[in-house]
Amino acid sequence: MDAKDGFRFWHYDGQSAVRRSVLLREVGNGFVPQEPETGWTGAPVDWAELTVIGTEGGRHAYGHRTLPGWRMGFNGDAPPAIAAHLPQAERYGRWIDRWGFWPAAGAFTLVAILVVCAVLAAPRWIAPLIPRAWENRMGDAMVGDFGGRFCHTVAGDAALKALVARTDPKGEARDVALANIPIPNAVTLPGGRIILFDGLVQKAASADEVAGVLGHELGHVRNRDTMNALVRQLGLSVVLGGFSGNAGGTLNGVLALSYGREAEAAADGVAIAQMRAAAISPADTAAFFERMGGKGEAGRAAQAMTWLSSHPLSAERAKRFSAAVQPGARYRPALSPAQWQALRGSCAADRNVAKAFESPF
Template sequence: MSDFRLWHYDGVTAVRRSVLLRPAGTGFVLEEPESGWVGAPTDWSDLTVIGAQGDRPAYGHGAIPGWRMGFSGEAPPGIAAHLPKGERYGRWIDRFGLWPAAGVFTAVAALVVWGALEAPGIIAPLVPQSWENRMGDSMVGDFGGRFCHTPAGDAALKALAAQLDPQHEAREIALANIPMVNAVTLPGGRIILFDGLVQQAKSPDEVAGVLGHELGHVRHRDTMTGLIRQLGLSVVLGGAGGNAGGYLNGVLSLSYGRGAESAADGVAIDRMREARISPAATAAFFERLGGQEGEGTETQAMTWLSSHPLSAARRRRFAAAVKPGASYRPALDRAEWQALRTSCASDPKVAKFWGKAF
């Protein structure tokens, strides 16, 4: 038996003993020669590291609460070889090693980030259409009384919608008296063109391109995806309810990703081709709105560009979609175009943009 002394509490009394350790079978027995006290046999595998006493590890017994022992100096090699190792970084990290564990955690973190980015696109199509419709209805209301209506203007907008949306994928297409160069797609297939967009356009073909693009967002439910990504599942679980105004602001501030924008452009080009409307005007509209890439950041805030970032590749795609020799026709005739452009100005009941809150 080694004369190396340990301190020990047996978990029964509060007496701190100075003991010697005697190996026995697969474990040891602790003895205090001065008092004649002898502890119960303990297996090496019962020991656990429970902390430190000074700068030395303290050990406990896995089956006996309060049982503790420790060393006042370095344990002899014959004893140290049987002692459990203390955790340096944590149980699992110590088991696998720091760098392998760091690699696993990095992979898990990357998977979580990927899930956060991709999950909205998976969840959105699973949201019942009736829920999304109710959400869009709650958001829009009467849009603060800003929807423009005249008999001729309504007929012109209906004629434009009939060409680009013959299957009625959009539940409503409306014109709002808001002087911003913008258009938004709300949940539930509701598209709102702002009067500022119509006034900025030089032809109905330009408006047709923007409307076709918004119809692409309706088909792919991009607004629902964007809201889930931006505001979380509360959008789905809580519905619109009293948060309708906040969700509407969320829609207005949405910025779609490049993939969604490209897919919506594809729908616009297809719709215009089927309606025999030239996409050349849309390419020119994008060029005029966007100017040189990287310029006009401040003036683009709260416009269609803020949520639908343009690029030279997008403009070229519309320009390349023009088919030489194709027989195109205007999206609206001159009288219809004039009626659409003057609809908000001619509606005596429409609310002014700055005069009434949403």
């Protein structure tokens, strides 16, 4: 290819605003632009230094990788000898254009699936690696956000201690407390802290019902479900910063956690096993779930938003506890009538506890 091929380009050299009509003279791996009418000759350019600016409507424009303002282009089709050297426009991107759209789309989909699977599975192996000391510090920091709403009376504390001794004889929970919050719920904080809300105790018809809920929360402690769910829903940042000035925000996250069907089923299994070992009947817990869930699946779905909202209610859960009742077994109440009344009256009798209202968070 040389200038006598006669194919004209429009050209700006980037040094002036003059638009030139040039021919290309081949030199080594590139060319030199020349304008015969004026005798102007530009600097040599390698073909590899060209970049595509646009190739639409029969108009083609190219730039230079290192020379700002350098432009060259033409209308129509270039001769084969020139077209063979010109860079091709990227339709989707360099590697997609090299592979083709559908192979690239397939590869991207596969990578996306692997990433999603890794993200979903990550908490299961990350949570056990989190040092217990870090988890304990997170739970300890969150306790302060309850704002003095822990209920304490001599008789109430003794009753709660007796209930914990029956349900958790090995002391797997670091602490179990009763909070003056009228929501029928319970929550497991990081570090093995379990908080029973007074609303739960008031809604319960017996200490056996509370024992079932406490045993369920113990299952979350044993399996470190809270840390697993926090890592899944809030990310590792909660582990690194959740106990350093943002405990309140993290506590809100804990109260809104959902553990998933497998974790909930495993926690129910722990509750049933603990109640069996303590000779506490699971029948009352089954009745509690039935009562809290209302009649019909629609009623359960609606009321689960306020009653035990972090632990979805279902007919299957109630049936499981009911099926765990062993015919002929000699069960003993979780607490004596006096102890049960002391626990139920603890928040009302504690003159120093902070005033209850619907949600302190």
